[in-house]
Amino acid sequence: MTFSICVREPYEDGDQQYRFGIAVTTRLPGVGVPCPHVNEHGAVATQSVTNERLGSKGVEYLADGLAVEDALQGLLNADDGSPTRQLHGVSRKGEFAFSGDECNGWFGHTSGENYTVAGNLLAGEAVVERTAEKYEALAFGDEPLAKRLVDALGAGQAAGGDKREELTVQSAAVSVVDTGVDDQPYYADLRVDATEDPIVDLRETYRLAKQGYEDALERYESDDGEEEA
Secondary structure, three states: OEEEEEEEEEEEEOEEEEEEEEEEEEOOOOOOOOOEEEEOOEEEEEEEOOOHHHHHHHHHHHHOOOOHHHHHHHHHHOOOOHHHEEEEEEEOOOEEEEEOOOOOOOOEEEEEOOEEEEEEOEOOHHHHHHHHHHHHHHOOOOOOHHHHHHHHHHHHHHOOOEOOOOOOOEEEEEEEEEOOOOOOOHHHEEEEEEEOOHHHHHHHHHHHHHHHHHHHHHHHEOOOOOEOO
């Protein structure tokens, strides 16, 4: 019912820094609540028959220093429903992707250097492939990671996306954490909870949120450089 992408982008800014991001869409409302999980140590997506705890505990374990494969495989080993789960993500040093044998087709996943993509109940394998290809073409680009992740989702949606066309209420979300930024910009964590065109609406929400954030900084930034609420 879902496809998503998790990304790690390391960069140097005096010290080693990381951008972690995740974007997800589905033909159900409110996907931004249970599925995407991100912190300064990694990004994890939990989907198919969704167990929110796999995501929330997954990023918690990454913060404790566990490798992503150890953290997520350990959670799956303790989960009686693991054959129905999809779980994937990235940490500072690796990637992990799992699709249980009882997920509904088409289902599958792929991974590359710094990213993972997975989906189920999709129109076909091309959804995952196009999402990955689009991200690879945009990786480490000039645009903010949140925008590039939405564009990667758009490529997967254009390849067919979630196949359940009878379900018209859809949703999408994007979330990014940058270890080199003290205050994460508001436009890096956005959701569209109920719409018939989630990628278009998420892209427009991103555009307006970024514009509004930058306008507020320009007009109302305090003398000490902090935004006034």
